[in-house]
Amino acid sequence: MSNILLAGFGGQGILFAGKQIVLAGMRDGKYVSWLPSYGPEMRGGTCNCSVIVEDEPIGSPLVTKPDILLAFNTPSFDKFESKVVKGGMIFVDSSLVNKKSERDDIQAFYIPATELANENDLTGMANVIMLGYIIKKTGLFSEEFFKESLTSGIPAHKAHLAEVNNKALAIGFGYEG
Amino acid sequence: MVVFEKPKALTDVPFHYCPGCTHGIVHRLVAEVIDEMGIEGETVGIASVGCSVFSYNYFGCDMVQAPHGRAPAVATGVKRSHPDNFVFTYQGDGDLAAIGTAETVHVGARGENITIIFINNAIYGMTGGQMAPTTLLGQVTTTSPYGRKKEIQGNPIRVAEMIATLDGAAYVERVAVDCVKNVRNAKKAIRKAFETQKNKKGLSLIEVLSTCPTNWGMSPEKSLEWLRENMMAHYPLGVYKDITEEAGDNE
């Protein structure tokens, strides 16, 4: 069972990343839910998204105590780091967040996702690089399964999108940090 | 030989209107047009709130009664789901130009292919003689007992002129039913409005200057005079918009 909280600025693809996890979970036969923060904050302010992947029907769709936190900016890190459950995991875009977790009861992972994206001509796809990294570290899904899920919804005439998504995913999956 | 008979598109229910009220004339004109065009079976009328609310009992076509001011919106709902039906609203000045101003303006903006019969008698009839949006400056009503003053109650609205500015309005005319000649002309205008709808040209609105002897506190005859002298001065008769001959339709 996974309660996942993805948080960052609007425009970083937080909601999209959450949706990809949920889609894969659904294809994997799990119960899933996706609940975004909505309203003015979506337009440039902070943005977060509750994602749940479970083996049984989902109660509260709101993730207040995440098993997994994805922090794409410092305010999100500050706000949610303490909420992660004991034994949980934090994933931080270290290009944007200059802090390290001081907790010793959780696992923290750091990946310069935004820098990696920029270096690889994948500007705007730090979210997918991050997805690759968390899939690998959490083992939520196999790389192949997630890749298939990520690209399955892309129509044939937008095949180039599948390509860049796969590239970003592979970078995240291959990152050793 | 039959010299006079009731239009088929009117039921046998007796009108409740006051003596000298011109609603009866306009009802008859609308019904005659429906008869002449042979469209009673395809027509849905929308009754509004005010004296004419009971028009649903008088017109022989299917009728829907709308909340106060909402007849154009209700008509939109009927027409959009039944584009081949004829849909008309029959509204007074309070209904159309006060509480229902937004609905009226927006059927014009959307060019809804309906016909609005707008009865302007410059007063609220059913509630007993209160000021209407079309009440003239200086006119005494129970809620403008010292005469309507623009500083206090604002100015009367010229509906035909206003609606004519809207791109979706295809035919807009102001008529009166104060004399035989004008009554004949009013019928022609109503016929043209229904023809406009038949040809799917967009909104047609006929403003009919009418009397309310009871609430004006005048005899029917004096009322007609008052209409001619005062109302026509502020609300000139005539065609304010006619794009019915232009190519293309509004569908």
Place this chain on the structure above:
Amino acid sequence: MAEKMLMKGNEVIGEAAIRAGCRYFFGYPITPQTELSEYLAKKMPKVGGLCLQAESEVSAINMVLGCTASGERAFTSSSSPGVSLKSEGVSYIIGSDLPCVIVNVQRGGPGLGGIQPAQSDYLQATKALGHGDMHFVVLAPAYVQEIATLMGEAFDIADIYRTPVMLLADGALGQMMEPVDFEAKRERALPEKTWAACGHGNKRKHNIVNSLYIEPETLENTVLARYERYKAIEENEVQYDEYMTEDAEICVVAYGITARIVKTAVKAAREMGIKAGLFRPITLWPYPKKQLAGLADKVDKFLVVEMNMGQMVDDVKVATGCKRPVEFFGRTGGVIPTPDEILAKIVEMNGGAK
């Protein structure tokens, strides 16, 4: 089972309406239900339907009135402040015995309030959305899947009883995504709309769709006839869900999104050895009075949990005849209660953890 789709609650409302054969939507943009209008603006033209953005909520509900008066399935949607504006039209629609579906994706109030999820329109929806003696059916889904099911049923119930049916959701349900399948719904026999004003074709007497009755006795009779139908609705249409109520000592009563949060709390309470259960009304009107009365004979206490200031508490008290204490926990203004807060209240009512 059909393949599941991942969809937002608001979109599911629109898709379910289309699948229920509804081809006419009249609305006005308002957060947090705007995705519904956007979805229908794309989809309706493809199925020969119409999604029309009205100049106001008032106009939208009256377009529904006209459309349903002419015999077509029609619906409108809004969020709390917009629903208040629709109240006039709703009353006329009821007074004219017309079917229709109204969606309220609730947000915090009063006034402009906020845009975050709330259940603060419970009383408005179940007691008095509009003037006059009246009821209408109120359906409260808790899951995106349930939105699909209930939205389909809503149009049938509306047609069968010639009544508006409200789907009462909230901002969270409207915004969240869950897998959904639009499985075949229960087939119900639907009456012919012989009353529709769509042109008599010179084949019958004219139909009048009307809510005005000047004679008090006539009006009284139409109201009485309507209340006979309400009786039938109360007998046939009550829906509810129960979770671990068989041996429950503390029965939590909650609906909509809140009920799911309660379920998480109840599960946690059970793990602590507290005998908690959840009773979830799905129809808020008709209210599952009998079922709650039955529970009042078994449980020790009731706890009502809502995203408002306790608007359903009196309904629980009345349904249970005040046989057991009824306590309340709620958050309002757009704040979603957490399972922990609810659990803490359950523990407190239990006299501590066991």
